[in-house]
């Protein structure tokens with residue numbers, strides 16, 4: 001009994017310590033629990049913050065798009081302005097690859113007549129921009145980010161943006177890196193060539209004559225907007241150096257073939273100036289290629305040299321003799337006789 005009493009009396013003595021231990025353990029468990037909840041909340045808040053960021057960066061899902069189109073569809077965010085309500089209008093990148101006097105100026109005015117196309121001109125005619133691949137890439141980045149301003153710049157609803165790039169403007173020298181850039185960034189190539197290289201040669205000679213003598217009231221014009229101006233410019237008949245003629249034509253044809261080879265692995269379309277002049281529905285192919293809505297496209301430019309070639313060259317007999325029996329003989333005969341549309 002005493003033992004019992006004793007043991008009984010010992011319990012209350014021991015119990016504060018046990019209780020204290022229990023409270024302590026309880027407090028520790030609670031502390032750890034609260035801490036873990038806090039940490040969880042902090043981390044979930046971080047996560048949702050991160051998700052929000054991601055949503056802002058890729059705000060325009062395009063569920064209807066085919067998988068193979070994904071590399072060619074872009075949502076640029078210009079640094080200098082906001083695309084506003086058009087931020088989710090996809091943009092395609094293109095480059096018109098051409099040669100001087102192949103109708104690319106006219107072609108570009110047609111493209112720029114489209115509400116949603118901006119073709120910014122011969123940007124690489126300025127030498128420093130094509131100094132090396134880093135200046136080229138920097139320039140292209142700005143164009144494709146819609147941060148390039150030219151008379152062709154459209155509003156924020158641009159759906160296709162690009163430039164006109166002549167083969168001799170750094171394009172052939174840097175072809176490997178440029179083709180890589182095109183593939184990496186999903187840039188489509190629009191090849192625009194002229195079938196009749198003899199006509200192109202006449203246009204080059206006449207254009208350089210115009211640059212030197214400026215018959216249009218002292219201003220040099222590569223392109224004209226009135227039939228009168230075209231008539232004045234067409235009065236000049238160049239003399240073609242027949243010694244160099246074949247070699248020149250061959251060189252142009254080879255350069256064209258090389259360009260096609262270098263850029264054939266990019267998404268591309270091949271156009272010929274003569275085909276567009278003859279058949280304006282070719283412009284629909286281009287609009288479909290760029291995935292822009294089809295529109296009727298107009299240019300104010302007027303064609304300078306029309307009619308039969310024999311009337312356009314001073315030493316026609318010479319030229320005829322030189323080309324007869326060569327692969328270039330067909331250039332002598334093909335002209336625009338069969339079409340009604342002689343001016344642009």
Ligand SMILES: *[C@@H]1O[C@H](CO)[C@@H](O)[C@H](O)[C@H]1NC(C)=O
Nearest residue numbers: 112113114115297298299300
């Ligand atoms: C397209 O050309 C027509 C006729 O010249 C003109 O009225 C129209 O404003 C042009 N559109 C654009 C976007 O330049």
Ligand SMILES: *[C@@H]1O[C@H](CO)[C@@H](O)[C@H](O)[C@H]1NC(C)=O
Nearest residue numbers: 128129130131132133134135
């Ligand atoms: C590229 O050209 C620019 C302008 O001429 C020059 O400042 C730059 O140093 C060049 N970069 C390289 C890598 O050669």
Ligand SMILES: *[C@@H]1O[C@H](CO)[C@@H](O)[C@H](O)[C@H]1NC(C)=O
Nearest residue numbers: 089115116155157158159293
């Ligand atoms: C083309 O531009 C018009 C007017 O700016 C705009 O309403 C339209 O959404 C654009 N279309 C595309 C395909 O971006």
Ligand SMILES: *[C@@H]1O[C@H](CO)[C@@H](O)[C@H](O)[C@H]1NC(C)=O
Nearest residue numbers: 215216217218228229230232
């Ligand atoms: C040249 O200038 C005169 C006077 O300004 C003008 O009447 C004429 O039409 C101009 N000619 C051409 C081809 O622009």
Ligand SMILES: *[C@@H]1O[C@H](CO)[C@@H](O)[C@H](O)[C@H]1NC(C)=O
Nearest residue numbers: 239240241242243244245315
């Ligand atoms: C044609 O070009 C060659 C080589 O440049 C030159 O020797 C020749 O004098 C030129 N002929 C004419 C008629 O200009």
Ligand SMILES: *[C@@H]1O[C@H](CO)[C@@H](O)[C@H](O)[C@H]1NC(C)=O
Nearest residue numbers: 278279280281282283284285
């Ligand atoms: C004109 O071009 C379109 C599109 O490329 C083609 O379908 C059509 O057959 C061509 N018409 C003629 C007469 O060549």
